[in-house]
Amino acid sequence: MxxxxxxxxxxxxxxxxxxxxxxxxxxNLPLIECIADHLRTLGVQPRLTWDDDRRKANxxxxxxxxxxxxxxxxxxxxxxxxxGQAWTTDPLGAEVRDGRLYGRGxxxxxxxxxxxxxxxxxxxxxxxxxxxxxAFSYDEEVGGFGARHLIADLAEAGLAPSHCIVxxxxxMVPAIAHKGVQRWRCCVRGKAAHSSLTPQAVNAVEAxxxxxxxxxxxxxxxxxxxxxxxxxxxxxxTAASCVMQGGIADNVVPExxxxxxxxxxxxxxxxxxxxxxxxxxxxxxxxAMKAVDPAAGFSFESFATMPAFLAPEGDPxxxxxxxxxxxxxxxxxxxxxxxxxxxxxxxxxxxxxxxSIGQAHQADEYVSLAQLAECxxxxxxxxxx
Numbered sequence: 204m205x206x207x208x209x210x211x212x213x214x215x216x217x218x219x220x221x222x223x224x225x226x227x228x229x230x231n232l233p234l235i236e237c238i239a240d241h242l243r244t245l246g247v248q249p250r251l252t253w254d255d256d257r258r259k260a261n262x263x264x265x266x267x268x269x270x271x272x273x274x275x276x277x278x279x280x281x282x283x284x285x286x287g288q289a290w291t292t293d294p295l296g297a298e299v300r301d302g303r304l305y306g307r308g309x310x311x312x313x314x315x316x317x318x319x320x321x322x323x324x325x326x327x328x329x330x331x332x333x334x335x336x337x338a339f340s341y342d343e344e345v346g347g348f349g350a351r352h353l354i355a356d357l358a359e360a361g362l363a364p365s366h367c368i369v370x371x372x373x374x375m376v377p378a379i380a381h382k383g384v385q386r387w388r389c390c391v392r393g394k395a396a397h398s399s400l401t402p403q404a405v406n407a408v409e410a411x412x413x414x415x416x417x418x419x420x421x422x423x424x425x426x427x428x429x430x431x432x433x434x435x436x437x438x439x440x441t442a443a444s445c446v447m448q449g450g451i452a453d454n455v456v457p458e459x460x461x462x463x464x465x466x467x468x469x470x471x472x473x474x475x476x477x478x479x480x481x482x483x484x485x486x487x488x489x490x491a492m493k494a495v496d497p498a499a500g501f502s503f504e505s506f507a508t509m510p511a512f513l514a515p516e517g518d519p520x521x522x523x524x525x526x527x528x529x530x531x532x533x534x535x536x537x538x539x540x541x542x543x544x545x546x547x548x549x550x551x552x553x554x555x556x557x558x559s560i561g562q563a564h565q566a567d568e569y570v571s572l573a574q575l576a577e578c579x580x581x582x583x584x585x586x587x588x
Contacts, residue, residue, distance in 0.1 A: 207302070209318065209575040214304070217317030217575065218297035220280075221306035227281040227345045230258045234280050238262055238320055238339065245324055249337075250360070252352045259341040261353040265362075266326045266335045272365030273334030274523070274585060275550065277541060278316040279343030279350070282308040288566040303569040310558030310570040315370030318557070318579050329586040336364050343541055346386075346507035350541040354548045366520040367545040370556030372563060372570070375577045376534045377524035378554035382435065383511030384539040385474045386465045387481070388504045389414060391449070394496035395458035404456035405492045405499040408449040411460040414501070415444045417484040418464050421477070432469045434535045440468045442477075463506075467539075470513035478503075510543035512552070520551035527584045528555060536560065555581070 209217075223234040239249045242264050249264040259281075265273065285294045285307050292298050294307040304314065316339055326335050341349035357364075371378075391414075393407030422442035431438045442464065449460025464481075468474045485501040492499035514521050525531055538560050545552045557578035558570035 213321040216321040220313040221297040264337045270334040275336045275367040277338040311563035315556045367552040372558035379514040384509040386507035389462045391460040398454045407460035470511040509539035512543035520553040524553040
């Protein structure tokens with residue numbers, strides 16, 4: 204392995220995983236079984252936890268069963284879709300060209316998972332005094348649902364790893380913080396009528412618009428008043444209403460409207476209070492609506508949530524990542540990860556992986572071979588830790 208090229212085995216594993224279509228609405232079982240079968244040939248029995256339909260599974264595997272603590276190498280197996288994107292190569296082709304590995308998930312984050320799996324035998328042969336754990340989840344891209352089941356299973360089994368490295372793309376610089384993501388769906392029920400008889404109706408679109416304006420005002424207040432966290436691309440919490448659907452015709456007062464909105468909250472801010480402020484505004488609007496039709500009003504559903512993450516001063520996972528990366532600097536990332544979930548489970552956690560988020564989620568996603576080589580060396584140094 205040179206400084207600019209990963210080993211042949213590592214690259215082949217990364218390519219193998221990219222070639223599985225694991226867009227979040229698809230099953231990830233073929234990929235999971237591919238990894239599980241390889242681990243079984245090494246005498247490692249993985250733990251699988253399933254979604255309700257048993258179409259998807261998490262994989263947790265311990266290299267060095269019975270040893271104390273241990274380091275989790277964590278990654279998600281699902282990817283975002285590529286519909287409508289102008290790819291110049293096959294998204295599932297895993298093509299290597301001009302020092303880059305192309306394909307959906309190459310940076311986010313099958314490259315990292317492939318590197319980890321390729322070193323399983325070497326980790327076992329090193330006979331380390333601690334365990335190394337693989338934790339590969341489903342449905343991270345749509346809300347982190349798989350990792351929640353995986354972490355609950357660890358607690359039930361009495362497994363208590365001492366560190367977690369989430370291999371999201373950070374250009375191999377340990378990342379110590381990211382914002383949380385809270386997504387909500389609001390359904391507004393009104394009362395339809397001919398648009399010439401608006402006093403006899405409850406306009407669901409107008410009620411939703413009043414709520415959306417309130418959400419926008421909340422975001423403006425955070426922008427103007429803080430709190431602020433220097434180092435983030437946007438140094439304050441944000442609010443955004445991203446989907447609004449309602450109405451059936453120009454002359455019909457709309458009976459229904461649906462709004463999707465999100466908060467991206469700084470570490471240390473109260474995401475519960477954010478939603479409570481929205482509920483309070485809805486409660487102010489409802490009496491006038493119900494005076495016309497008692498069935499009118501608002502309903503809310505959380506459909507994606509990822510907690511904010513901030514590693515504390517002196518965090519052992521950060522120190523480990525700095526040592527493995529041979530870098531003292533740290534960074535912050537703008538995107539959400541599963542790091543906050545592992546941290547809330549009491550496991551010191553850091554984010555560090557190959558590639559850049561700027562290369563992910565878009566046409567011709569890639570990770571450079573140099574970054575893969577750097578990450579392969581990072582993981583290999585666990586055998587010296």
